Amino acid sequence: MFTILPKKGISLGLGDRIGIATTGHIKVAKKYNFFPVFAQQSIRELNFTGRTFTDVRKDVLNALIEENYVGNSGFDGDHLKSDEEIQYALDSGITMLTLDCSEHMNKDSSIKDQIFEQFYNKSFFVNDMPIEYSDKNELNEIVSIYASVIERVIDVWNKFPKVNKKEVSFEVSVDETDVPTDEKTHFLISKYINDEGVKIDTLAPRFPGEFQKGIDYIGNVQEFKKSLIKQEKIAKYFGYRLSIHSGSDKFSIYPIIGEVTQGNYHLKTSGTSFLEAIKVVAQKDPEFFKKIWQTCLDKREEMDKYYHLSCNPFSVPKDLSPTEYLKNPDARQTLHVSYMFVLNPQYDFREKFFEILTKYQNEYHENVANHIEKHVKELKIEETIHKQKK
Known part of the structure; x- marks a missing residue:
């Protein structure tokens, strides 16, 4: 195979x-x-x-x-x-x-x-x-x-x-x-x-x-x-x-x-398929997405230890809807690397994240395929x- x-x-x-x-x-x-x-x-x-x-x-x-x-x-x-x-x-x-x-x-x-x-x-x-x-x-x-x-x-x-x-x-x-x-x-x-x-x-x-x-x-x-x-x-x-x-x-x-x-x-x-998962989260559970984004802001300096990033998440307009974050270059770069804690067993995001993706799995697969x-x-x-x- x-x-x-x-x-x-x-x-x-x-x-x-x-x-x-x-x-x-x-x-x-x-x-x-x-x-x-x-x-x-x-x-x-x-x-x-x-x-x-x-x-x-x-x-x-x-x-x-x-x-x-x-x-x-x-x-x-x-x-x-x-x-x-x-x-x-x-x-x-x-x-x-x-x-x-x-x-x-x-x-x-x-x-x-x-x-x-x-x-x-x-x-x-x-x-x-x-x-x-x-x-x-x-x-x-x-x-x-x-x-x-x-x-x-x-x-x-x-x-x-x-x-x-x-x-x-x-x-x-x-x-x-x-x-x-x-x-x-x-x-x-x-x-x-x-x-x-x-x-x-x-x-x-x-x-x-x-x-x-x-x-x-x-x-x-x-x-x-x-x-x-x-x-x-x-x-x-x-x-x-x-x-x-x-x-x-x-x-x-x-x-x-x-x-x-x-x-x-x-x-x-x-990493782009992970962003499609974040998009599903933003659509289906905006409050959970907001928690992820806040952690992105809190962990921005830590991200630089592992990835070379040019983004400034603090410049992202605060009045964007959750799904609009996925269209903003600074937000997309930041969210791309957010897997560091979203999928990390040491944080509290993983269970809820997979619960959402499991529930909307078919939609996620179609999003990935289309992208x-x-x-x-x-x-x-x-x-x-x-x-x-x-």
């Missing part, structure tokens, strides 16, 4: 923080031509929700059985950092390993000098794009930031047989930084690990602009397109696909992603009559 991701084509990381959203995801996956990753969670998400990878697997499998879904799908252990996290995820049956390299940026590395010597005064052509490393200071800065990242990728590849035997799809994530990944950095990382025999399946660079939670892309769309064109050339050169993180609700750039990659990418959308389908349509993913009937 769970398999590695395809080498080519479109795959979507859908994810389900709650454990009951997959039914809505399946409704869309049956209609459109993409590879679904229904099971996608990070250790951070598991810790806040009190779940395990086994729980995630079980919840998705139950939904697949109930909805008579017979196609393949992926199981992504998202943003894994330590060896212990990786081994735990592998033992739990993941079919995709997303390696978060953020903690290895700007760290000392035993291969720093070796990388520098390999690239200094060298020039390369990636299709029609020249890449030169003639500026000593520029190269030194790149190597100083990413040498330890490269070393970590090689280490994980060599250390875990399921990774180097290609029993799981291997994604490298370098997007958790404020500095956009330029073509020289991307090429250097990919060429060095490729020369060391590491074969990755997807890479998530840091694009220009802001990919905030649950809202549209913030930034210059044309600058994003220019960057994407360069990143795509490098990915194609080395034979892997680009991965776009925090990809939900980025409607203004979806047509560009499809056009530039020619329908060859992975995009992660996990994900909006993503799929903007991405210009083809509807196919050859897929399973609803």
Whole structure:
């Protein structure tokens, strides 16, 4: 049922923080031509929700059985950092390993000098794009930031047989930084690990602009397109696909992603289905929603310890109706991360939250399906009559 991701084509990381959203995801996956990753969670998400990878697997499998879904799908252990996290995820049956390299940026590395010597005064052509490393200071800065990242990728590849035997799809994530990944950095990382025999399946660079939670892309769309064109050339050169993180609700750039990659990418959308659950709560129990929102205000500083957010929830007009909060960018970002306490067993929200969603489960599933389908349509993913009937 769970398999590695395809080498080519479109795959979507859908994810389900709650454990009951997959039914809505399946409704869309049956209609459109993409590879679904229904099971996608990070250790951070598991810790806040009190779940395990086994729980995630079980919840998705139950939904697949109930909805008579017979196609393949992926199981992504998202943003894994330590060896212990990786081994735990592998033992739990993941079919995709997303390696978060953020903690290895700007760290000392035993291969720093070796990388520098390999690239200094060298020039390369990636299709029609020249890449030169003639500026000593520029190269030194790149190597100083990413040498330890490269070393970590090689280490994980060599250390875990399921990774180097290609029993799981291997994604490298370098997007958790404020500095956009330029073509020289991307090429250097990919060429060095490729020369060391590491074969990755997807890479998530840091694009220009802001990919905030649950809202549209913030930034210059044309600058994003220019960057994407360069990143795509490098990915194609080395034979892997680009991965776009925090990809939900980025409607203004979806047509560009499809056009530039020619329908060859992975995009992660996990948290947006949780927002659809919050919308149901706002509609059915406004007073309970208000308690959630007040806790969002109380916990705003704590959120920054775990997520990079640009939102200011205190700027949200107080006269909004509960459902209007879901249309306000500052509120959407904040509520996107509110799962930290809404789904957390250590708080008092969980029981009431699930009581509401259970009562209005069909409505929730339709909301999720409609919202994900909006993503799929903007991405210009083809509807196919050859897929399973609803």
